Amino acid sequence: MKKNKVDSLRHREIRTGYLMIAPLMSGVIVFFIWAFFQNVYYSFTNKSSFGIPKFVGLENYVKLFHDEAFYQAFINTILYVVICVPAVVILAILLAVLLNSKVKGIGFFRVCIFLPAVTLPAAIGLLWKWLMNYKFGIFNEILGKFGVNPIAWLSDPRIVLFSISIVFIWASVAYQVIVLLAGLQGIPVCYKEAAEIDGANGIQRFFKITLPLLSPSIFFVCVTTVINVFQIFDFIYLMIPQGSSGTAASRSLVTYFFEQSFVKFHKGYGAAISLVLFFLILVITAIQMICQKKLVFYDD
Amino acid sequence: MKKRKWQVYLLLVLCAAVTVCPFIWMILTSFKSYEESIQIPPTILPKIFTVESYQEIVAKFPFLSFYINTFLVLIFTIVIELLICSMAAYAFARLNFPGRDVIFIVLLALLMVPGQIFLVPNYEIMVKLHLADTVTALWIPKIFSAFGTFMLCEFFKGLPKSLDEAAMLDGCGFFQIYYKILLPLLKPALSSLAILTAISTFKDLMWPLIVNNSMEKMTLSAGLAMLIGEHTTYYPQVMAGGIIAILPMIVLFFFFQKQFVEGIATTGVKQ
Numbered sequence: 001m002k003k004n005k006v007d008s009l010r011h012r013e014i015r016t017g018y019l020m021i022a023p024l025m026s027g028v029i030v031f032f033i034w035a036f037f038q039n040v041y042y043s044f045t046n047k048s049s050f051g052i053p054k055f056v057g058l059e060n061y062v063k064l065f066h067d068e069a070f071y072q073a074f075i076n077t078i079l080y081v082v083i084c085v086p087a088v089v090i091l092a093i094l095l096a097v098l099l100n101s102k103v104k105g106i107g108f109f110r111v112c113i114f115l116p117a118v119t120l121p122a123a124i125g126l127l128w129k130w131l132m133n134y135k136f137g138i139f140n141e142i143l144g145k146f147g148v149n150p151i152a153w154l155s156d157p158r159i160v161l162f163s164i165s166i167v168f169i170w171a172s173v174a175y176q177v178i179v180l181l182a183g184l185q186g187i188p189v190c191y192k193e194a195a196e197i198d199g200a201n202g203i204q205r206f207f208k209i210t211l212p213l214l215s216p217s218i219f220f221v222c223v224t225t226v227i228n229v230f231q232i233f234d235f236i237y238l239m240i241p242q243g244s245s246g247t248a249a250s251r252s253l254v255t256y257f258f259e260q261s262f263v264k265f266h267k268g269y270g271a272a273i274s275l276v277l278f279f280l281i282l283v284i285t286a287i288q289m290i291c292q293k294k295l296v297f298y299d300d
Numbered sequence: 301m302k303k304r305k306w307q308v309y310l311l312l313v314l315c316a317a318v319t320v321c322p323f324i325w326m327i328l329t330s331f332k333s334y335e336e337s338i339q340i341p342p343t344i345l346p347k348i349f350t351v352e353s354y355q356e357i358v359a360k361f362p363f364l365s366f367y368i369n370t371f372l373v374l375i376f377t378i379v380i381e382l383l384i385c386s387m388a389a390y391a392f393a394r395l396n397f398p399g400r401d402v403i404f405i406v407l408l409a410l411l412m413v414p415g416q417i418f419l420v421p422n423y424e425i426m427v428k429l430h431l432a433d434t435v436t437a438l439w440i441p442k443i444f445s446a447f448g449t450f451m452l453c454e455f456f457k458g459l460p461k462s463l464d465e466a467a468m469l470d471g472c473g474f475f476q477i478y479y480k481i482l483l484p485l486l487k488p489a490l491s492s493l494a495i496l497t498a499i500s501t502f503k504d505l506m507w508p509l510i511v512n513n514s515m516e517k518m519t520l521s522a523g524l525a526m527l528i529g530e531h532t533t534y535y536p537q538v539m540a541g542g543i544i545a546i547l548p549m550i551v552l553f554f555f556f557q558k559q560f561v562e563g564i565a566t567t568g569v570k571q
């Protein structure tokens with residue numbers, strides 16, 4: 001009798017479990033899992049907007065290897081990562097430490113510095129396009145006051161990648177500062193006080209106490225920033241007109257994917273690009289996970 | 301000590317200036333006439349203060365539609381996502397059913413896949429459902445969030461199991477435990493997820509650009525992107541449009557600052 005009751009409870013648990021994940025999983029299966037494999041399939045076809053896609057085997061991937069524009073997009077993306085990730089992470093740590101200081105009016109400064117985190121990238125892109133305008137932009141105007149010749153921020157192929165990086169860094173630091181500030185506030189004050197009594201100065205305390213205890217949050221910020229930079233798109237799309245002199249020099253893997261899939265409608269080719277991006281992110285994240293074991297200090 | 305405080309303030313002012321000055325320039329430009337905006341050397345404050353740019357940009361672009369669409373998308377996405385994800389998260393955290401761990405690992409694996417992979421197939425699903433170029437298309441794929449489920453699952457695991465057992469002894473079923481006992485305790489986590497979803501949905505640019513064509517069916521983010529092209533040269537108008545678009549989120553941020561910060565912070569702490 002009792003066994004029966006336990007059995008029916010167990011059955012109910014299983015049934016409820018499946019019922020409760022059913023809404024999520026139905027959507028996940030259609031929009032993510034099926035979509036993923038569909039995309040993999042497309043990467044082996046010559047799919048465009050019209051007509052039935054024809055299976056072409058590895059043609060798209062072979063084409064990638066001989067595609068100058070893809071190489072440049074690939075290298076640009078790596079450059080964006082190399083420039084933006086350290087800048088965002090270091091600036092975010094410094095700003096978080098600064099905003100953690102207990103001075104009057106700190107709340108006001110926090111709001112100011114957090115602002116870009118809640119601003120539309122579209123608006124940021126348009127705003128910085130105006131600031132970086134060659135003829136009428138305020139940047140060149142200010143530089144002119146110091147006798148610097150006007151800089152073609154968004155059309156000089158040698159500069160445009162840095163310009164986009166500046167905008168990206170400016171726009172993404174705020175969000176990571178919020179994450180790190182929360183991490184800082186989670187560090188018990190007693191560690192700092194103990195170090196102070198032992199005679200550690202500010203810089204020693206920062207490197208020996210704050211940084212190791214903050215390392216889980218820093219690791220998180222690194223991983224998300226790397227993923228975000230690999231997918232850099234918004235600012236390039238908004239600030240660099242298609243077919244302008246800055247296009248090739250600023251093109252990232254995602255803008256190239258967008259261009260191929262939704263401007264030129266080479267969706268099969270676009271699918272192959274998106275899969276390359278996927279593997280790239282997978283490899284980098286795996287490397288970071290391995291490094292995590294050595295570098296991150298968990299205070300359990 | 302006194303001297304150090306002074307240095308801290310100097311740094312704070314400097315950093316705040318770097319963040320805020322572009323916004324101030326945006327506001328100043330938006331109130332200038334077109335002629336004044338391209339004057340060399342530029343004026344700092346508008347000589348003639350005019351709201352012409354605001355009137356013109358609102359007349360040219362359906363900002364009211366952008367507002368309404370964005371609002372609808374946010375509401376639908378957040379409400380349905382919270383419901384679907386919290387239900388699944390409870391099942392993953394508390395119930396034992398065959399295949400649970402495998403399914404959960406599949407969800408985790410999805411977190412690693414860049415969103416671009418799903419765009420073309422998702423667009424095609426929308427076309428097949430006759431939902432392309434509708435406001436509905438903007439939120440449907442967003443409500444099935446692997447990230448939201450994962451995050452809430454962690455919070456469910458943090459609640460003491462004795463709550464479930466006590467409720468069960470009082471005759472609660474599994475669904476009632478979820479709905480009546482645990483969910484109310486999860487309010488802070490739910491509000492964090494709501495805010496994170498709001499921010500990412502609000503900022504999302506590529507999906508609305510792809511799935512919708514009509515100007516009237518755009519969100520603020522995508523609508524703003526439409527300003528590029530022929531209108532980019534009229535910078536006071538572009539700046540005015542930008543201000544109109546970012547204002548709602550900034551106003552919300554000022555009022556719910558604590559919740560915003562906590563929401564963003566939970567993503568990092570819970571790893």
